[in-house]
Amino acid sequence: xxxxxxxxxxxxxxxxxxxxxxxxxxxxxxxxxxxxxxxxxxxxxxxxxxxxxxxxxxxxxxxxxxxxxxxxxxxxxxxxxxxxxxxxxxxxxxxxxxxxxxxxxxxxxxxxxxxxxxxxxxxxxxxxxxxxxxxxxxxxxxxxxxxxxxxxxxxxxxxxxxxxxxxxxxxxxxxxxxxxxxxxxxxxxxxxxxxxxxxxxxxxxxxxxxxxxxxxxxxxxxxxxxxxxxxxxxxxxxxxxxxxxxxxxxxxxxxxxxxxxxxxxxxxxxxxxxxxxxxxxxxxxxxxxxxxxxxxxxxxxxxxxxxxxxxxxxxxxxxxxxxxxxxxxxxxxxxxxxxxxxxxxxxxxxxxxxxxxxxxxxxxxxxxxxxxxxxx
Numbered sequence: 001x002x003x004x005x006x007x008x009x010x011x012x013x014x015x016x017x018x019x020x021x022x023x024x025x026x027x028x029x030x031x032x033x034x035x036x037x038x039x040x041x042x043x044x045x046x047x048x049x050x051x052x053x054x055x056x057x058x059x060x061x062x063x064x065x066x067x068x069x070x071x072x073x074x075x076x077x078x079x080x081x082x083x084x085x086x087x088x089x090x091x092x093x094x095x096x097x098x099x100x101x102x103x104x105x106x107x108x109x110x111x112x113x114x115x116x117x118x119x120x121x122x123x124x125x126x127x128x129x130x131x132x133x134x135x136x137x138x139x140x141x142x143x144x145x146x147x148x149x150x151x152x153x154x155x156x157x158x159x160x161x162x163x164x165x166x167x168x169x170x171x172x173x174x175x176x177x178x179x180x181x182x183x184x185x186x187x188x189x190x191x192x193x194x195x196x197x198x199x200x201x202x203x204x205x206x207x208x209x210x211x212x213x214x215x216x217x218x219x220x221x222x223x224x225x226x227x228x229x230x231x232x233x234x235x236x237x238x239x240x241x242x243x244x245x246x247x248x249x250x251x252x253x254x255x256x257x258x259x260x261x262x263x264x265x266x267x268x269x270x271x272x273x274x275x276x277x278x279x280x281x282x283x284x285x286x287x288x289x290x291x292x293x294x295x296x297x298x299x300x301x302x303x304x305x306x307x308x309x310x311x312x313x314x315x316x317x318x319x320x321x322x323x324x325x326x327x328x329x330x331x332x333x334x335x336x337x338x339x340x341x342x343x344x345x346x347x348x349x350x351x352x353x354x355x356x357x358x359x360x361x362x363x364x365x366x367x368x369x370x371x372x373x374x375x376x
Contacts, residue, residue, distance in 0.1 A: 029043050030043070030044050030087075031043055031044075032044055032046075032087055032090070033049060033050055033053065034053065035053060036053055041053060044087070046069075047068065047069055047070070048066055048068050048069070049066065049067045049069070049110075050065065051065045051066070051067075051090075051106045051107075051110060052065040054105075054106045054107070055107075060107060064110065064111065065110055066110060067086070067110050067113050067114055067117070068117075069083065069117060070117065070121065073121045073124060074117075074120060074121055074123075075120075075123055075124050075125075075126060075128065075129065077129035077130070078120060078123055078128055078130070078131070079117075079120065081129065081130050081131050082113070082116060082117065082120060082131055084170075085131060085170040085174075086109065086170075088170040088174070089104075089109055089166065089167070089170050090109060104166070104169070111163075112159075112162065112163035112166045113163070113166075115159060115160050115163040116160075116164060116167065119143070119146060119147065119150070119160060122146045122149075122150075123146070130178065131167060131180050132177070132178045132180055134164070134180060134182075135179075135180055135181045135182070136311075137313060140182075143164075144189075147160065147193050152193075152194060154190045154191050154193075157189075157190040157193050157194050158186055158187060158190040161184070161189060162186060164182060165182055165186070167180050168180055168182065213265075214266075217258060217261060217265060217266075217317075218262070218317050220258045221258060221259065221262055221317060221320050221324060222317075222320060224255045224258075224324055224328070225320050225323065225324050225327075228327045228328070231252060231255070231328060232327060232328065232331055233331060233332070234248050234252060234343075234345075234353070235248075235353065237251075237252070244350070244351025244352065245345075245347065245351055245352050245353045246347045246351035246353075247351060249345060249347075249353075250373075252328055252329070253342075254373050254374055255324070255328060255374075256325065256342070256370050256374075257370035257371045257372070257373045257374030257375075258374045259321040259322075259324050259325045260274055260321075260325075260367050260370055260371055260374075261371050261374050261375075262321040263277065263295065263314070263318055263321050263322070264371075266314050266315035266317055266318050267312040267314035267315075267318060268312060268313075269295070269297065271364045271367050271368055271371070272364050273297050273312075274367060275340060275362060275364055277295065277296075277297050277322070277339065277340065279322065279325075279326045279337050279338075279339050280296075281295045281296045281322055282294075282295055282296075282314070282318055282322045283296070292313060293313070293314050293315060293318065294311045294313055294314060295311065295312045296310070296311050297310050297312065322339065325339040326339050329341075329342065329343055332356075333359045334358065335359070338359075340361060341359040341360065342360050342366070343356070343357075343359050343360075344357040344359060344360050
């Protein structure tokens with residue numbers, strides 16, 4: 001599954017590993033609301049933000065224009081990040097905000113911020129420090145589990161999901177790596193969570209044919225990794241197997257294709273994303289005591305042409321696939337560490353290697369070709 005489009009260097013990995021953002025320094029204690037005479041009404045660090053300056057003509061209950069933060073019930077950094085986003089959404093000094101053609105009032109923001117504040121209390125003992133990580137499928141599953149544990153009705157959950165979605169309105173004011181992006185059908189998800197089930201708790205039935213295909217990938221990867229000493233040199237492999245060097249080269253390309261298929265099958269990555277992997281792409285992170293294997297991939301933003309880092313949840317077999325991609329051609333490619341290059345040879349009519357050519361950089365077309373070989 002794909003992790004939401006976020007920068008590894010500044011968010012999910014750094015955040016989950018307790019490298020806190022210095023929110024207290026960045027947003028020391030600014031004024032968040034003002035009286036009509038221009039004097040401060042509420043400050044960032046206050047336990048209660050009061051926006052009743054917008055309530056004078058509405059004559060609503062004053063509490064509807066206040067947000068109570070209950071700071072002692074929260075992970076401080078996570079709460080401060082929520083407050084930062086709410087402050088950005090409050091925006092201009094007017095009661096009606098037109099955000100992407102959606103009109104939202106200060107009273108509505110206060111109500112929805114309060115709903116998010118309540119559920120975030122359940123994360124007080126976690127090392128999650130930035131709201132952006134809730135875009136991550138694994139962390140979002142944790143959020144869904146917290147909602148299920150609260151045993152709420154579907155309408156209440158709908159309101160809570162709407163409240164979380166509201167936080168996306170802060171995205172235009174944040175760097176891309178800190179943006180919060182959700183992708184769910186609110187009503188369907190609310191119905192599911194109110195019935196005590198979430199995506200992570202629902203058994204997944206894998207068709208036997210799919211299970212067989214995945215098992216074939218795992219078997220091939222593990223077998224090749226165990227026999228890497230034999231496979232590492234194409235000429236020696238040909239001798240051991242009593243085949244031509246051309247046939248040995250084709251078999252190694254087949255295994256290479258299996259490696260890429262494995263990385264895609266167990267992470268959800270596309271070919272265009274797999275071709276940005278490197279030899280250190282696999283590592284694990286710890287979230288709430290759970291060790292999660294992930295892949296790190298550099299990608300290019302279409303709109304700016306700038307490189308960024310994405311991460312993807314995967315399975316432990318991906319570690320073996322990455323290692324195999326490195327070891328399989330390590331002594332034969334121009335750059336021994338570059339897993340996205342493939343040595344190229346010219347062959348004689350008898351199948352022997354006649355010349356070593358410059359290693360080829362694997363593009364999406366090259367990886368596609370390898371996966372087609374592996375599919376046969």
